[in-house]
Amino acid sequence: MSVSDTVNGRMRSMSISNKIAPLKIDFLIVGAGLAGLACAYTLGQSGHRVRVLETSSSLHQRAGGIRVPPNLAKLLLQWGLGEELAKARPCRKTAFHSLETGEYLGFLEWQEDIIRESGGDFLLMAHDDVQAMLYDLAVSVGAKVIFNTPIVSVAIDDIRERPYITTVDGIIMDADVVLGADGSNSIIRDYVNGGEDNAEDIGQSFYTITIPSETLRGDPDLAKWADLPQWPVWMGHARSREGREFCVHLYWPDSEVQLESPEGWDVVVPTSCIDLSNYDPVIQRLFTLAPDALRTKHMTRDIAEDWVDETGRIAIIGEAAHPLLPCSTHGASLAVEDAAVMGVLMSRLRTWEQIPQFMEGFQDVRQARCTHVRLSELHNAALVTLPPGEDRAMRDAAMRLSLHADADWDDTRLRAQWEEIGEVFGYNALEAAEDWWIKWGSIGDSAKVISFHEPMSWAHAVTKVDVQVSH
Template identity: 30%
Template sequence: MNGTITSDLVYDYPSQSRQLLERFQNSGKHQILPLLKAPVPLNILIVGAGLGGLATAVALARRGHEVTVLEQAAVLGEVGAGIQIPPNSAKLLLSWGIGPFFEGRVVEPESMTFRRWEDGSAIGFTKLKPNFSETYGAPYFVIHRADFHDALCKLATQHGVKVITNSKVVEYDERLPLAKTQDGREFTADLIIAADGVKSVARPTVIGGTDIPASKTGFAAYRAVVETEKMKADPETSWLLEKPGINIWIGEGRHVMTYCIAGGKSFNMVLSHVDHSDPAAWKPENAVGDMRKHFESWDPKLFKVIDLITKTIKWPLLSGAHLPTWISKSQKLVILGDAAHAMVPYMSQGAAMAVEDGAALAEALSHISSKQQVPDALRVFEKERMKRSYGMQSASLVNGKLWHFPDGKEQQARDAGARAEVEGKYFVESTNQWSDPVTQLWTYGYDAEKELKKTKNTSKTENVLG
């Protein structure tokens, strides 16, 4: 080999060093790859036209499958505020051709800074631009959820996906398979994919009759958007707009994450706090006042921005159970996204996991040579995606611990563990999971399609799927 490491070697052992080598070999600008048509086109029904459902629809339709999506809402759209699109999902989306629909809507933050709750001093720092794009092959984006959803809608339409609104599915017959709507319509397909969210109607059917719902975490989050024009006049708020960046204030039982969205026209805020109360008792008219009380003793510069919020939506934060299966007994109904692995947003990977799910499922189904092999493809999909998504679920819960320490020894140890990155010094590990080299590589260096192929090649169904 004359001292040269070739790119066609087969690496089949667990190693961070191997992953690092593959990362350098595969890094670079994103590419729009040619369509790889499935040898056996399927008639596929997806229930739920949220971010995960539409991403899955695009992933499947571009492979040549006939895809119909049922959505309960009368009009397609998303509620909420900002959302992050990290490189592990951005790389997939850009390769599918979403780029033109992102123009003028996404913001690429230069960095992520963790700040002390009381004065905003930096206690953690991750350089995002251009580092992540150069290393992982795609940028780290932030965007308004509605803009992300609209971009996926347009991309799905471009690929021939049919979306039927006013179609709330209330019942499944997984043996056929069949989905029945509230108004009595029935839809059949070769395969039904339920991307119907954390309160999934399909999940009880898939796991055998009794649901295993997501659990309350004892946290809730206020989501809000402030128009950047309101922040420009005051130097104590305008500094947040000078360079696009993600800033996160962390303290005991609470944190506030901020960044610009809508091409820089809006300022997104997520304010997380301990809350064990029943969401049914929450009063929307009290939300803004209650939110301010939670953070009135925090960094005065931050509170000035909080004080500009005039309306907010409060959400309970849930974490899904580790389910025994995502595939129904007939192997004709499968769940994915939040229906399968809801997670707290502390790694900003919930939607990214759903995008990865769609990519992996499309890849798995591209290796069958007959409809009878769909169950084999689903088992390969489930094996790989359970490992990945439940791992990310755990990483998110770890951040929920790290960020919310009260002042004291644990908080001091956490801050000390990220001090080198704040000071611009060399480091080999960090308590900031965005910077920690091992966690960062595992999170953002993951390629859902390639990892699915690896799982296929090492699974018991290898000979069946080819």
Template identity: 30%
Template sequence: MNAPLVIAGAGIGGLTAAVALTRAGHRVLVLERASALSEVGAGLQLSPNACKCLDQIGVLEAVLKTASAPEAIRIRSARSGKALARIPLGSEASARYGAPYLLSHRADLQKALYDKARSFPSVEIRFGHSFIGSYVDEAGNLGLTFQAEDGRNLTLQAKVLVGADGVWSRVRETLNGHATARFSGRTAYRATLRADQVDPGILRDTGLWLGKDAHLVHYPIRQQSAFNIVALVAEDWNEQDWSAPADRSTLLRRFAQWAPDARQLLETPDSWLKWALCGVPATGHWAQGKTVLIGDAAHAMLPFAAQGAAMAIEDALVLASVLTPETADIANALRTFERQRRERVRKVQKTAEENGRIYHMSGPLALGRDTVLRMSSPESLSARMDWIYGWTPPS
């Protein structure tokens, strides 16, 4: 039998690629380092560009069963607590972009993608398999080495290798000249509450508070039965862990000068987890020979445009559109994928960096920012997002 297309990583990008590529006619083998799907992580924002992709591959319906749909993003000043701006989402976003703006628990989205992938006989998913390396044999065939959980090394042939193994990608390390992930000097503190622990008035929307060297994002997940809070601060801490225990009192000290409503919310969770924010500069090549990187492995970005998962999902659909089972020149098709994605991804990455700078302003710059926000109409704020949210996957 012909060698399968192998995807390293069953995260958001890898599982989306499994579904999209098998729908395009490929036989797909997904190899995932973790021993099972787990509940690690919390909320992810799924903007309309991502939802359009999920709809196209038949996963949106399942995601809608567990996701929440916020009515708006409400931006507030951390010092005064006053409202600065409102960006409409809900039915207005659906009408504007032809797809909803959703908030999902990462584990719910991953499960929906996993179930869909498993429904195709042409997809096999093996857990407990870590990608280690690749080689090209004398006949030009691509060979891969994986390590199983019992420590055994396994080799197999692949038609194509898709590196969807996240920000600390091992596949990326095997490509020549790609940059490595860099810690950003910022940390995200994360907590999840039950809906009955928060004021019902904030359950409908995404909240964004802007303060000096810090901002706060909160939103409902799991059909408004749970509430996700992420506090983002400048901090010189770096570990490759998505869920390191965080010190609650250190966090509360950082926000001691914030408005009472924000402080009250931050004081509610008994415990916090944290992860160090990293980026991968979208500089080196994502495609070399029969290997290609997608998602965070290629271009991890700061979460300040809430587009990390969306870009991984978009990548998967574009990859499936350029690579059919009949493609004779695979290397060329993978380079085409890279050309089609690079400019957009780089622009989104820059927007996320710029948002980080704007969100954390202080002094006169913050006053200027707040004045501009207060004077901006909801329509003009929505229009600024059109180039991101209005993107449509190739059919």
């Protein structure tokens, strides 16, 4: 693939994503996170009427930093957000340190040619900024976002054959389609999969702190971290610390913190509750600069088996469908890719019978992709939290090689890096949706008898995953 192919692909994708659907329908989206807002935009852009119902009182919830990998940046660029993206800090490197000693073990560097080839940049941004950009896009195409509206249930009205939701105040709202974008602890997922939440508490939480860049720059020990175009990682047993200009995510065992808290993104704890005294002084210093942290309990959940209910009128997107580790490299990118695919398919809507077909198509396009990326994220998380022992020694030895590697990159080496990360970073959600449409979408009603859920083999892709894929 060449850069010009990518550019042509982008133009091809823009032409389909801008289409106005011949049949315009009503959507209710539960959740105004990144998945819900992005989906409100892509559906509104095709002329559909969209309402988004959100528990929180406003967009302005406390959050931290988020990674915008090329597969996400290219979508945001195509949606006209180039000016905002230009203000973000590029990320070209992940530097690995020992959490215990601070030793700089090695690094992974993405070459400019590779980033260019993937069609987007790799950026570090604030979660708030990405959410605000998507909100503005959603309202610009007529979507209504309603805050202070927690949803307690979803169901199908058998007589009218329409889905409806019930709010905590007992208000009922119906629509032609309900989309659950209500995050990893989704009630819509439980409905679609006809069962209980399969969450497992593995006794770990993420702590997010933010430190103003100016504070870092004013500290002689920390100033060098403030403006580096990189994402440093400190690795320790069952714990790790990742950070950027002013945001730090710490992954830490609950057994060492005398606090209980529910899952979610709204629990704030004092940083003094985490004992860092045995670890790198840089980490200790960073935590003294932040009085409190956002604590996100990590509950593990499998990727949902069914993303669409049996009527084809209720579906799940974003982390409701494919929960990840909090603060993953691809948390935002997979959520927004979902929205892009949903938007392309629904821009083709011509008949009522196509609704379930397109919803199945959505799952068909997205489930294998999300499973693959999720596995690579879990693999990377396991690698940076290894206990002392042979595996950790091998990991560190491999990383140290990067410190002595030749700085010159020839074509063979560039090709090898593309083969490693091209599948994840080079993915184009709009093209994937368009390809599905060309293959299946035009079949019309007869497509309903085709099974779209043949398990795809991703074993090949998994063998390619290693620590260099993300972070």
